[in-house]
Amino acid sequence: MKMKKFMAMTLAAVMTVALATGCGSKKDETDSTNNDTDTKTESGSDWDPTNDISVISREDGSGTRGAFIELFGIEEKDASGEKVDNTTVDANITNSTEVMMSTVAGDEYAIGYVSLGSLNDKVKAVKIDDAEATEENIKSGTYKVSRPFNIATKGEGSEVAQDFINYILSEEGQKVVSDNGYISLDDVKPYESNGATGKIVIAGSSSVTPVMEKLKEAYLALNTEAEIEIQQSDSTTGMTSAIDGICDIGMASRELKEEEAAELTPIVIATDGIAVVVNNDSTVDDLTSEQVKAIFTGEALTWEEALE
Structure with missing residues (x-):
């Protein structure tokens, strides 16, 4: 009898522990599930079109900005015939391509624009009027948001500057242009050094600076007695520096203005598209030209309004 009583007591103790453990496990699972749900809610991981659009633009003097506002009709003439940039005053202004991409990459409701040749996977390029921003579509005219890359010189310039220009416009130089994602010139000839x-x-x-850095590297491999200094700023500063004799060659990612062309000789070295970019978490994949204009002029303030 004593043995039976002992076994009964032992069995009861085991069952008690098992029940307690089972209840504890279920509570832990519930707590874990609740915690996961809370974390997802707090992180705001679901993209919400009712949020305000974060408009990111470039600084005054930027050739990319100049081409962008012209191509999308954001720049318009007023009653006196003067061109007016209607970019919203609420736009966040960045001063370089890299800062533009980093800013858009860090804000899931942002939209901006960059040189197609500088585009990387930090941001997402959207279709414009159902056309992807690709070299093929730019060449065919399907993707219309493109502009020339110009260099400009004042007067004859130095012999070594002319030799570098000859390299840029040669088969070898244009291969560098093409290899780095830009659209090269047609009917070019082999490079002949002076x-x-x-x-x-x-x-x-x-x-223009990224492809110019690549051209510099390739040229200096051929002409080891040359030295090239590249000063990155913006298109307007580049043209002013060339006019003032501060630099040998100015770079502009747009057509030259009348007053610039009157004092400089422009040379197209490539064609580049302008990619309209959004955050990788955005669900926006396609915009019309009119929607882009509405966003950058401040007519559409939320993504829901822009996409109506």
Whole structure:
């Protein structure tokens, strides 16, 4: 009898522990589920179109901004015939291509624009009027948001500056342009050096700078006696520096203004598209030209309004 009583007591103790453990596990699972739900809610991971649009633009003087506002009709003439930039005053202004991409990448409700050749996976390029921003679509005219990359010189310039320009416009130079995502020139010839040496100072557009750095690297591999200094700023500063003799070659990611062209000789070195970009978490994949204009002029304040 004593043995039976002992076994009964032991069995009861085991069942008690099992029930307690089972109840505890279920509570832990519930707490874990609730915590996961709370975390998802607090993080705001679901993209909400009712949120305000964060408009990101470039600084005054930027060739990319100049081309962008012209191509989308954001720049219009007033009653006196003067051109007026109607970019919303609420836009967040960035001063380079890299800062533009970083800003859009850090804000899930942001929209901006960058050189197609500088585009990377930090942001997402949207279709414009059902056309993707690709080299093929720019060449065919399907994607219409494109502009020339210009360099400009004042007068004849130095022999070594001319030699570098000859390289840029050659088969070898245009291969560098194409290999870096830009649209190269047609009917180019092999490079023939004039044998010049010395220093070249190049200044201007932050959009042109990346491909100019690649051209510099390739050229210096052929002409080891040359030295090239690239000063990144914006298109207007580049043209002013060339006019004032501060640099040998100015860079502009737009057409030259009348007053600039009157004092400088422009040379197109490539064609580049302008990609309209949003955050990678955005559900926006396609916009019309009119929707882009409404966003950047401040007519549409939320994504819901823009997409109506």
